[in-house]
Amino acid sequence: MSNSQLTxxxxxxRLSPDALAQNFTDIAPSLTAHEAQVAAxxxxxxxxxxxxxACPTDxxxxxxxxxxxxxxxxxxxxxxxxSNILGGMCARVCPTENLCEGACVRMKAEGKPVxxxxxxxxxxxxxxxxxxxxxxxAAATGRTVSVIGAGPAGLACAHRLAMKxxxxxxxxxxxxxxxxxxxxxxxxxxVEGFAAAEVAWLMQIGGIKMVENWQLGRAGDGDLSDILAxxxxxxxxxxxxxxxxxxxxxxxxxxxxxxxxxxxxLRQASxxxxxxxGRDVVVIGGxxxxxxxxxxxxxxGALNVTIVYRRGRDAMPASAHEQEIALSRGVRxxxxxxxxxxxxxxxxxxxxxxxxxxxxxxxxxxxxxxRLPADQCFTAIGQTLGDMPEIVIVKGGKIITDGAGRTSMAxxxxxxxxxxxxxxxxxxxxxxxxxxxxxxxxxxxxG
Amino acid sequence: xxxxxxxxxxxxxxxxxxxxxxxxxxxxYNVRRAFxxxxxxxxxxxxxxxxxxxxxxxxxxxxxxxxxDRRVLGLNNxxxxxxxxxxxxxxxxxxxxxxxxxxxxxxxxxxxxEEEAWKAILPRVEETRADGIELNFGCPHGMAERGMGSAVxxxxxxxEMVTRWCKHYTRMPVIVKLTPNITDIRxxxxxxxxxxxxxxxxxxxxxxxxxVDLDNFAPQPTIDGKxxxxxxxxPAVKPIALNMVAEIARDPATAGLPISGIxxxxxxxxxxxxLALGASNVQVCxxxxxxxxxxxxxxxxxxxxxxxxxxxxxxxxxxGRAVPNTTDWQYLNLNYVTKAQINEDDxxxxxxxxxxxxxxxxxxxxxxxxxxxxxKDEECxxxxxxxxxxxxxxxxxxxxxxxxxxxxxxxxVAGYGNWTSHPxxxxxxxxx
Numbered sequence: 001m002s003n004s005q006l007t008x009x010x011x012x013x014r015l016s017p018d019a020l021a022q023n024f025t026d027i028a029p030s031l032t033a034h035e036a037q038v039a040a041x042x043x044x045x046x047x048x049x050x051x052x053x054a055c056p057t058d059x060x061x062x063x064x065x066x067x068x069x070x071x072x073x074x075x076x077x078x079x080x081x082x083s084n085i086l087g088g089m090c091a092r093v094c095p096t097e098n099l100c101e102g103a104c105v106r107m108k109a110e111g112k113p114v115x116x117x118x119x120x121x122x123x124x125x126x127x128x129x130x131x132x133x134x135x136x137x138a139a140a141t142g143r144t145v146s147v148i149g150a151g152p153a154g155l156a157c158a159h160r161l162a163m164k165x166x167x168x169x170x171x172x173x174x175x176x177x178x179x180x181x182x183x184x185x186x187x188x189x190x191v192e193g194f195a196a197a198e199v200a201w202l203m204q205i206g207g208i209k210m211v212e213n214w215q216l217g218r219a220g221d222g223d224l225s226d227i228l229a230x231x232x233x234x235x236x237x238x239x240x241x242x243x244x245x246x247x248x249x250x251x252x253x254x255x256x257x258x259x260x261x262x263x264x265x266l267r268q269a270s271x272x273x274x275x276x277x278g279r280d281v282v283v284i285g286g287x288x289x290x291x292x293x294x295x296x297x298x299x300x301g302a303l304n305v306t307i308v309y310r311r312g313r314d315a316m317p318a319s320a321h322e323q324e325i326a327l328s329r330g331v332r333x334x335x336x337x338x339x340x341x342x343x344x345x346x347x348x349x350x351x352x353x354x355x356x357x358x359x360x361x362x363x364x365x366x367x368x369x370x371r372l373p374a375d376q377c378f379t380a381i382g383q384t385l386g387d388m389p390e391i392v393i394v395k396g397g398k399i400i401t402d403g404a405g406r407t408s409m410a411x412x413x414x415x416x417x418x419x420x421x422x423x424x425x426x427x428x429x430x431x432x433x434x435x436x437x438x439x440x441x442x443x444x445x446x447g
Numbered sequence: 448x449x450x451x452x453x454x455x456x457x458x459x460x461x462x463x464x465x466x467x468x469x470x471x472x473x474x475x476y477n478v479r480r481a482f483x484x485x486x487x488x489x490x491x492x493x494x495x496x497x498x499x500x501x502x503x504x505x506x507x508x509x510x511x512x513x514x515x516d517r518r519v520l521g522l523n524n525x526x527x528x529x530x531x532x533x534x535x536x537x538x539x540x541x542x543x544x545x546x547x548x549x550x551x552x553x554x555x556x557x558x559x560x561e562e563e564a565w566k567a568i569l570p571r572v573e574e575t576r577a578d579g580i581e582l583n584f585g586c587p588h589g590m591a592e593r594g595m596g597s598a599v600x601x602x603x604x605x606x607e608m609v610t611r612w613c614k615h616y617t618r619m620p621v622i623v624k625l626t627p628n629i630t631d632i633r634x635x636x637x638x639x640x641x642x643x644x645x646x647x648x649x650x651x652x653x654x655x656x657x658x659v660d661l662d663n664f665a666p667q668p669t670i671d672g673k674x675x676x677x678x679x680x681x682p683a684v685k686p687i688a689l690n691m692v693a694e695i696a697r698d699p700a701t702a703g704l705p706i707s708g709i710x711x712x713x714x715x716x717x718x719x720x721x722l723a724l725g726a727s728n729v730q731v732c733x734x735x736x737x738x739x740x741x742x743x744x745x746x747x748x749x750x751x752x753x754x755x756x757x758x759x760x761x762x763x764x765x766x767g768r769a770v771p772n773t774t775d776w777q778y779l780n781l782n783y784v785t786k787a788q789i790n791e792d793d794x795x796x797x798x799x800x801x802x803x804x805x806x807x808x809x810x811x812x813x814x815x816x817x818x819x820x821x822x823k824d825e826e827c828x829x830x831x832x833x834x835x836x837x838x839x840x841x842x843x844x845x846x847x848x849x850x851x852x853x854x855x856x857x858x859x860v861a862g863y864g865n866w867t868s869h870p871x872x873x874x875x876x877x878x879x
Contacts (some may be wrong), residue, residue: 040513044838047798050818105795109839 005303010255010278010375014301020272023299027188027325028092028118033073036122039115039248040069046105051116052104055085057433061100064121077127080133085434086161088128088151088198089181090427091121092189095288095319099427128197133204138165140207143444146231148216151179152426153237153416154387155202156433157440162207164441169231170208173215179239180417182424183264186231186292188299193316219389224392228411232447233440236392236399236407237433240383250342251320259283259293259380266296278375281305282351285380286316287424291323293378294331304330306372310338310356310363317424340369348374358394385418395420405436413440449754453487453551454763455728456620456645456705458578460487460551463762464718464746466708466726468493468555468581468624471740473529475539478552482543484740485747488551489543490648490730493583494527494536494778496558496568499839501527501590507668510657519737523657525675527589528557534572540575552576553622557583560605569617579620582609584635585651587628588677597651597775600626610642613835622707625649625691627684629732632691633698640704645854647695648707648730650688652678654792679735685711696725698769709805713742714750722762723769739767760833777866784853784860785829785844787811787822794820795842802843808832 003013015023031039034336043065046114051061060079067076078186080087096102096117104113128132139339143166147154150172158168176182197291204208214221216238225236245251269275278298283290286309298305309316313323313335326333334353341352356367393400393408398420405413405421415432416422451465461522465488466472466481474491481489503526510745512521528534544552554577562692572580584600591655599605606623613621625632627650643716655674656666666674688710695701708726712718713734721729732744750762789800789812796818804812811826813831822833824841833841847853847860868875 037518044799046796047802048814048818049797049798105797108795239668 002316005301006279007058008091008279008375010276011327012274012276014277015273015388017273020300024188024191024249024272024296025316025342026123026191030125031115031118031122034123036073036119037066037071039119040065042106043069043114044105050103050105051100051114054099055083056395056425056428057087057090057434058431059083059100059117059120061086062237064123065114065116068119068123072128073123073126076119076123080124081134084200084427084430085202085433086154086181086426086430087120088124089190089195090119090153090430091124091313092194093181093185094425095321098319102114108397119122125221128201133201135159135163135205137163137206141165141444143167143232144169144230144446145233145235145440146227147235147237148172148227149236149238149416149418150177150210150212151175151239151429152181152197153177153239153418153429154235154431155199155423156430157235157237157413157415157437158208158433159202159205160434160437161440162205164437166207166232166441166444168208168210171211171216171221171227172215173213173218173238175212177212179237180429183267184289184292185262186263186296187267188296189292210261224412232411232444233293234412235405235440236412236418237416237429237437238386239417239429241386242384243379244382245382246339246342246379246381248339250340250344250348253342253344255307256342256348256377256379257374259285259289259378260383262293262376263289263296266300272300275300279303279374281376282372282374283307283377283378283380284351285309285382286311286318287380287382288318288376289383290380291318291326291331293380295326295329295339297376297378298329298331304373306334308337308351308353308372311358312335312336337370337382338363338365340365342377343371348377350374351377381415398422401432404439405432406439411443449751449759450761451487451751451754453728455551455707456579456622458551458553459549459622460486460728461485461549462487462743462750463722463728464488464743464745465490465551465707465728466735467732468553468583469732469736470524470526471732471735474531474536475543478539478543479546481735481740481743482550483546485743486550486740487728488553488578489538490553490555490581491536491577492620493557493586494533494568494572496564497533500530500532503527503530504670507833510667510677512657512681516729519681519733520707521655521657521679522679522733522736523655523668523677523679524652525670528555528583528586533568537571537575537855542575544576544578551578553579553581555581555583555624557590557751558585559593560609565609565612566616569613569619570665573617575589577619579622579645580613580617581622581624581648582613583624583651584609585624585626585649586678587626587652587654588675597626597628597654600624600635600651601629603634606635606638610621610639610644610868614643620645622646622648624651624709626651627655627687627691627710632694633701636695636698636701636704640701644704646705646707646727647701648709649695649796650684650691650710652680653684655679680711681712682711682717684715685717685720689720692721693724693770694771695777696767697752697773715746715753717747719750719753719765722765722767723767723772725767726765727766731855774782780863780865782861782864784847784851786824786827786847786854787829787833787842788845789820789822789832789833790841790843791819791821793839795839796820797835797838797843799838800820803832803836826855828855 064076064079101113178195281297281302283294337353343350413436416429451462470488510523586596590596623644709720709730
């Protein structure tokens, strides 16, 4: 291993395998039984609890914490899974400081919430570590539902439908199920192949068939009408497969890639040391994807990693907690700056930014500029829906649904990030998948 | 720093905090460490008669009841009196008293209910130069099966008889330790006084089973698959102890009889409460067993701080101060009206007051869509449950002024009036 953090350009092996293993270890390991007991004892068992109201999947948080406090963690796990079958992943990736923990009444009391996320992980890990699947499938109904997309929305929908006895086929364009959980979040949030293990655990319900490498509308695979012809109902949960462009000259230069691609590549890498990373890395954007890409670039051994966001830090979609993770790992955050030009001969070498300011009509560019050296540039400025069958009404790039997840088209439901109701959160996608499944079930029961 | 000097039956100690007769005071090593830590006195672990000492179980001796974060709220024990030879204990007591002449050293004694047994042991205890004796009529487990401990304490005639023997055979002050495992604590206290006791100490432990092993279906602590009832102590028993102390303090038959307060004293505040209800000093056990001897330092500084703030210059000034305000229900002012009020600024919106009131009380708390909780004066009976369950103490009780209309009853607050003269009281009406 001759490379180091100082090695110029893009190269592998910047850090030793030991250092990499250390860097990519579980960022928030499971609580021990004692830690869980102490944490659970802090819960006040609030009436109409604000934490539960803040949870998109409406998990009965006071109840599951009381179940932990009374030494029945498996019962706690079931309380969670009853509302959110992906409760294990949500415990790892939810921005709890903006959701349940942000609403915890102890925030006002002491500025320190009950550790709901970690308690949820404690309870769900325990149930998932058992060999059995805790739910049983109802008698087969003979009805079939196709689910497009094996991400959080599709998985939650499929599990709920399968539990009610329907036959479900999930189609996913990638070679592996899991969607964002498998390809789109920082590795240290779901270590040891948790996303795949969760899919396998969930599939144990039975009645779900997984079809991988199948993309809606792709020649040879099939389109929506094909799927509708062979199913009683369809759920669209394919997420956002496209990415927004910088719309800058030179954007096509080498080593400017979507942050989502970098994250997916890293998540699927069998050997992190072999993964090349630049010495100077620039990430453009301010969401969780930007942070996940930047932090992981740093952890791979990049010397300088800079997130550049066009607005102020307070406006960043990434939570304050996520920003803290980035800063604590040595990522620099430059706020109020927008890319102006990409400089390089063939491959990117520098990126020129101009500072921005808030004006009466929104963000204004100023004349003040600066350049950052960049061996690599990861763009994380939003994702877009891929090609959609025209028969489903799309507005503003997202599928329109009603409260129950119904699209404009009969027998077609949708949920998660591909819809207007999505908000880039695993937990919201799970809620929509689950609720659509309930509505589909009602629909099938009538028919 | 207030003067905490205590004079109990002429027994002087630098503070009113004594260690109760219990495992912490079983031997010289512990007692010396206790005195070094600052304890004002020690009641030595109960001595038995000459001869082969009792034996203890060799499995767990204690069971526990926890609060949040495994905080010890109650402890139960099945340990018997000292299991070391009488002679060893007496030698060690002599040695300790010689080295700590300013501290109180009391011998706790439990021998068979026979005059000869007491007559035999008392002179030997006197030789140690102990300051007094405490008659253990309290332990509810083990020894009671042999006719001692609470088996004596539950029969006032025995208490009186043994107390009289002791007063006859020794010049040392006699403290009678009472068991709470009776229906009316005043009867044994009166018996002790009739027998000539210089003081009573209470409470001893309460008969209890702390928990059941739900795998093996046996009470805990479990000894080879079986469990037995034991004596319960610790913070959980304090309310029971306070009531019993107050009962004796305000009973005309025993008023003025010095009391050593025991039962769940954990902080200086607990101690002050026992004093206020009539105790002259306190004895501590579970708190020391939970946290070690050092806790006495907080008790000393806390009581001193409190006395300084209140302007008390001696512990005696606290002693009994709440007794005149301890009365029977029938004398409580039924025309006194308060209403709960919630401090919205301090409220953290947990809603526990609402759940408690709505589900189990008088539906007197309203909640708005943005979780602002308020009291419905027209429903509030001032039960205090909301105050009790509030985790941040943001609810208080507002006293209605004389003449102010109670929104619940529609009547103005009247002057003092109790049940004895209330129109709904049949006795009251009969008297008219």
